[in-house]
Amino acid sequence: MRRLLLGWCLAWFSFHTVAAELKIDLGQGAQTYQTAQLLARSDVRTVEIPADVAYKRTMRYRAVPLRALLIGLGREDHLQFVASDGFAAEIPAALLLDDHGSQAWLAVEPAGQPWPALAPGKPGAGPFYVVWTHPEAAKVGQEQWPYQVASIRKLADVSQRFPAMLPDSALPADSPARRGYTVFQRTCLACHTLNGSGDAKLGPDLNIPHNPTEYLRADLLRAYIRDPQSLRHWPQAKMPGFSRDALSDTDLDDLLAYLKHMAGRKATPP
Known part of the structure; x- marks a missing residue:
């Protein structure tokens, strides 16, 4: 010993x-x-x-x-x-x-x-x-x-490297899902992949096999993003919480709009 x-x-x-x-x-x-x-x-x-x-x-x-x-x-x-x-x-x-x-x-x-x-x-x-x-x-x-x-x-920027993350090109430029895609790049992409695309290796994919908007109520998903330990207490968890200073309510709304939109755009991992 x-x-x-x-x-x-x-x-x-x-x-x-x-x-x-x-x-x-x-x-x-x-x-x-x-x-x-x-x-x-x-x-x-x-x-x-x-x-x-x-x-x-x-x-x-x-x-x-x-x-x-x-x-x-x-x-x-x-x-x-x-x-x-x-x-x-x-x-x-x-x-x-x-x-x-x-x-x-x-x-x-x-x-x-x-x-x-x-x-x-x-x-x-x-x-x-x-x-x-x-x-x-x-x-x-x-x-x-x-x-x-x-x-x-x-x-190259994220959109060029990972087209499977892009929202539908038919969406208006000022749509919540498009704004949410920008929020996703800033807050989620460092840890998560989406549709099997991305370089991070810390967290699970956020669209396949299931998008979190498919198995969590909107209020619970909001609570989880604000404070992961409030929903599932796990001492070894790595995901940080996002306060309103780090992620405004408007940005959170847009992020959830993007995730919900992408639930209908699942792609086979490259």
Whole structure:
């Protein structure tokens, strides 16, 4: 038993003292950044995040302006942030590059100085975490704060990559289902697939074999999205709740309209 405990401690110590690597691929060959390399940059700063999405409290990080690592990226481009646990956040480049009052930072966990655990028995947000200063200025959603980031890559936007997610083209441009498709990309796609399409590996598919609007009453589905534990208490559950600050009632209405619409557009997984 002592040997097992010693082995676990050595493994933990080794994991947290070895510099981590982040791969960024903007379409012209991947570039790898190491912890020490990033922390040695002249533009590294200490940033204070008053309402940190992952830790739910004020946090301070050593961080690099994210756009400084995205040289050559155009505002019309699209990025995917892939975490070590399978979370895959989709963020339009315009949100990262435009001067709109919000700023994205790549927080870097120093080797040998691990950040706190996210919860008892769980790892921290390191080694790399995208945090925002003044996120309210650009209405940055909580799913656009990816942590445990392993890679960043430029891809075609979601509609081009996953046409099976698209609502019916005959719908009016201002229809709730079309608006809900935009909400879905911002809040759900990082964890879920739909019609078998998507890159995330954390949650179940939201349309096949069954769409949640087919087996949950609307009021229960709303309650589940707001607070998953209110409907089904499960200590190991990974889905976060979406408060009204993170997902307005209007956006939730539109999201449910999109899901209900897609229940009639099931597609065979590619």
